[in-house]
Amino acid sequence: MSELRTAGANPPWDGLDGSDRHAACMVAARDGDRTALDVLVTELTPLVWHVARGNGLDRSTAEDVVQTVWLALLRHLDRLVEPRALVGWLVTTTRREAQRSWRTNRGQVPLSVELTEQLPTEDWLPEDEALRDDRDRRLWTAFSRLNHRCQEILRLTVLAGRAEYRAVAEALSMPRGSIGPTRGRCLSQLRELLNAEGGSR
């Protein structure tokens, strides 16, 4: 990320990680530091992308929604009282935009949680023809058969498992009661589907 740093003095987020880093970037962005915004976009766009994709948007629509969310953040820079709340705001806003997109573009009712849990999806994941490994192919097929809700939760889970997304883990751990059991249920469903595809090994 060194190319993003301003010349001369180190930026205030230098050496920080997780939500501390995002908070420092948010504070700097409020003071007009455009580099700070670019850092946030670079580091958190994968999060916004996977929430959009996990909510059933095709890649083109997901790209529009991701841009819309970042543009919407501009006027919320001063309204997000707690800079650490950025990740949660991005996830919530992306879900809302994704559901709105479903409604307006497909003439369907917005996807409620109940509906996303009932709706299996197979038609929008990238082709798996490139997958040489049989186990990979079976896992990807099983994943594609999960409902949207589970696909989003598992995408966020694997994203949050990476060191640079510690803040995602922090943000998602807030609604402990709901995300934990739901994730466990989604993992069970995934393993059942994987077994149905010919065993987990």
Place this chain on the structure above:
Amino acid sequence: MNDIDPRDDDRGHEDAAVLTDLGRLVHELDPPPVGLVERIQFAIALEHLDVEVARWERAGSFAGVRGDRPGTITFTVDNLTVMVNFTSTGERHRIDGWLVPAGQHTVEVRVADHNSTTTRADDGGRFVLSDVPAGTTQILVHLVNSQGEPGRTVVTPTIML
């Protein structure tokens, strides 16, 4: 501390193994599009940040103008609809647009790596920019009230022309 670490679960290692594989597949097969971060950084590099976002309304399976096919795109925000038609003239584009409700608002077209092009809509809300370079493109509408005083600014996501 990490509440969503799967190794905390009783089912433990098998879940962790599945998640490790799934994480690899998600990142290999479905990463954000190449150049998306740069397009967002262009889109948000605005003079004033207090902007309203107009959403791209895609009708049905309309695939937009990501290729070189001319077409009409509609963007909407609460009380403004921006319709734009792009006609390719080789390396450049002609943009015919229409604002609803009509108003003599200033329309600015930003194209990455080029200067902005600006025009004003007529009293019927129509505007024409006859010679816009191709590239990552964003439209801004600087609204004026009935006295001609400046008000809100509406921005669109970028489109690739």
